[in-house]
Amino acid sequence: MALTYQQAKLVRDTVPALREHGERISSIFYKTMLRDNPELHNYFNTVNQKNGRQPRALTTVILAFASNINHISELIPKLERMCNKHCSLGIKPEQYEIVGRYLMQAFAEVLGAAWTPNVAAAWDKAYWVLAKMLIGREAQLYKEFGPGWTGWRKFKIDRIAPETDDIISFYLVPRDGRLPLPKFLPGQYVSVQVQVPEEGHLQSRQYSLSDAYNSGDCYRITVKRDEGAQYRNSVSTSYFHPGIVSNILINHMRVGSLLDVSHPAGEFYLDTNSSNSSVPLVLISAGVGVTPMVSIANTVLATQPARQISWVHVSRRVIPFQDHVAQLGRRYPETFRTHTFKTRPAAGTSEDHTYDCIGRMDLSKLNGEQDLFLSHSGTEYYICGPEQFMVDMGTYLRGQGVPGSRIKCELFSTGDLAFIK
Ligand SMILES: Cc1cc2nc3c(=O)[nH]c(=O)nc-3n(C[C@H](O)[C@H](O)[C@H](O)COP(=O)(O)OP(=O)(O)OC[C@H]3O[C@@H](n4cnc5c(N)ncnc54)[C@H](O)[C@@H]3O)c2cc1C
Ligand code: HEM
The missing domain is CATH 3.40.50.80 (Nucleotide-binding domain of ferredoxin-NADP reductase (FNR) module)
Structure with a gap:
């Protein structure tokens, strides 16, 4: 059900305070959600949690949504990237309930006395308006993937080719042998998931498909080794964080190794389907x-x-x-x-x-x-x-x-x- 005029106003009125405390909200949100639902670590990029990118991305969207609550249709094109990312990672509709619950709790904790029952009810409704938009679009994308491949599919590395000292191409063929592979649009990516023993859970990253769709017998991804950068902590010591997944792929994967790969997705592409455009x-x-x-x-x-x-x-x-x-x-x-x-x-x-x-x-x-x-x-x-x-x-x-x-x-x-x- 749509928000009433009064509820929309209540949501908008909280935006300045939430914007000011965005970092605190998102860190409380993710900390409590992941503490109580440790299986979700398998979905989230641990580095984006530590460096704050993912919490910031989530609150930015929620607040942009709340600020534009009277003309949300304008936001629809901007939701494409996250819906594609969600589908690439196999996010399910029922998980929106968990996210909503912990997000509202974090808002309440930060807003304190200003989080009155009316404000809470208005925000709950606003969250679900947004969540339903995302769930709806994601259902459409999953349908486009087709019944044969949602979630992770095992691929075998068929060939490895260095492109430079630190950039390596992997040619991936499906272990189940079902060909041809689904078509993708040039520019789209797949997610790749690996076990990270030091973290104790799975980690996924996206890699653009780096060749045209040919006969559909293999996908190629091309991975740059992330050597990490030097950081300073509060006592001025510097240390390196080599990238987790790129180093696992480059250091440990061999021809014949198996990888979990998602269906191609992504909103950055040249649309070769619907246009015969010839513009430069x-x-x-x-x-x-x-x-x-x-x-x-x-x-x-x-x-x-x-x-x-x-x-x-x-x-x-x-x-x-x-x-x-x-x-x-x-x-x-x-x-x-x-x-x-x-x-x-x-x-x-x-x-x-x-x-x-x-x-x-x-x-x-x-x-x-x-x-x-x-x-x-x-x-x-x-x-x-x-x-x-x-x-x-x-x-x-x-x-x-x-x-x-x-x-x-x-x-x-x-x-x-x-x-x-
Ligand atoms: C749509 C899309 C397409 C992509 N396509 C490609 C592609 O074609 N080829 C490709 O090589 N990559 C691609 N990427 C990037 C890829 O998904 C990974 O992000 C990249 O490989 C690095 O992952 P990693 O696990 O090795 O590094 P991560 O472990 O994710 O680390 C990333 C960086 O964060 C730093 N870091 C680690 N810990 C911290 C901390 N606590 N605080 C601050 N910083 C920290 C690390 O030093 C490192 O530099 C794509 C990404 C997206 C979203
Ligand atoms: C209204 C609810 C939600 C909003 C507004 C939202 C927003 C976002 C945004 C903005 C991103 C970053 C996309 C990008 O890469 O640019 C993202 C990524 C992601 N979301 Fe959501 N999301 C929501 C619900 C969920 C749910 C229910 C889950 C399931 C647990 C989820 C899991 C993830 C994961 C795993 C990523 C990738 C994180 C990473 O790579 O660091 N999200 N989401």
């Missing part, structure tokens, strides 16, 4: 953000070789898929062009002709027409890289008059740029 594409990537771009480029060049693609990429030293991309350039000289930046090319290699510019990616250095197709009113821009990189690229393009609707971004972590911006 500009693919802008940094580092391992190259993976969905390889899938998009391979798909388009195989099916619409006359379509213009410009690929702009930045890497530190070695460009992943460099040979493959160079080959595409030679094969489709009329339609496929590239421009690459390196921030730290190896010293003393003047004969290194694998890049065009030294330094960080700067779109203003490119030819606005040939590289970015700025004057074409339909050009679509696909961006993947670190969060700030994508914000910077998006800002530049919007500054050149490109509407946000033609710019798509893929964030390789938790949180939604649609809400962050």
Whole structure:
């Protein structure tokens, strides 16, 4: 049932206080929920809990929802990312009850006396309006997955191929032998789940499918080893946290090893189903953000070789898929062009002709027409890289008059740029 005018007002009135105490709310919420329901550790990324990204992502959405309670339909497109993520992780409708209960308890604890029975009733209703929107969309996505594959499916690693020193491709075939594999749209990802002995539970991460859908006999993912970064704690000692799953995949998985893999999902894709569009594409990537771009480029060049693609990429030293991309350039000289930046090319290699510019990616250095197709009113821009990189690229393009609707971004972590911006 919809909220009454008075209930909507009660919800909106609590937003400033909840916004101010968002971090406290979300940390209480996750701490108590995971303490009382330890099996949920298998679903949540432990690092996103520790660094606060997931609690922040959840409260940001809840508060955006509450602030826009009178025109929630505008939020619908922004829910796509989380619904896809939820389905990729096998989240079930009944789990919304648990999340709602612990979230309301955390709100109550933080708001104290302001959490009157009327406010609590209004928030409970608001939560369920949102939850039902998500549950409904997720039911649709699960239906699209089809009956044969929801949850985890065992895949065998058929082949392992290094792309650079620290970026490795895995070719995955289903252990059950049922082929062809479901189609996916270029840009989409799968989740991969592994047992993490030190944590005592399972951990899942997403990996973009890094090739076009071919005959459906295998999927390819391409994983960068996350070496971790240096952090300072309160007494100024620094230490490293190597990434959990990428290191398990790269260090321990061999040809023949089994992996749990989810059905392809994701809202960052080139829609090859419903449009025969031939507008130019500009693919802008940094580092391992190259993976969905390889899938998009391979798909388009195989099916619409006359379509213009410009690929702009930045890497530190070695460009992943460099040979493959160079080959595409030679094969489709009329339609496929590239421009690459390196921030730290190896010293003393003047004969290194694998890049065009030294330094960080700067779109203003490119030819606005040939590289970015700025004057074409339909050009679509696909961006993947670190969060700030994508914000910077998006800002530049919007500054050149490109509407946000033609710019798509893929964030390789938790949180939604649609809400962050
Ligand atoms: C849609 C999507 C697609 C993706 N596609 C790809 C892809 O194609 N290829 C790819 O390589 N990756 C991809 N990723 C990223 C991938 O899912 C993982 O996030 C990545 O592999 C790192 O996972 P990990 O388990 O190794 O690192 P994690 O264990 O998750 O650690 C991540 C980082 O957090 C740091 N950290 C650890 N502990 C803390 C702490 N307490 N506080 C602060 N920071 C901490 C670590 O040092 C590390 O740098 C994608 C992500 C998404 C969401
Ligand atoms: C109204 C309720 C909910 C909201 C608003 C919500 C919101 C979100 C958001 C914003 C994200 C981050 C998506 C991204 O990567 O950008 C997310 C991820 C996630 N959600 Fe939900 N969610 C809700 C319900 C649930 C439920 C019921 C579960 C089941 C336990 C759940 C489990 C997860 C998990 C496991 C992730 C991935 C976390 C990670 O990778 O760190 N969520 N959710």
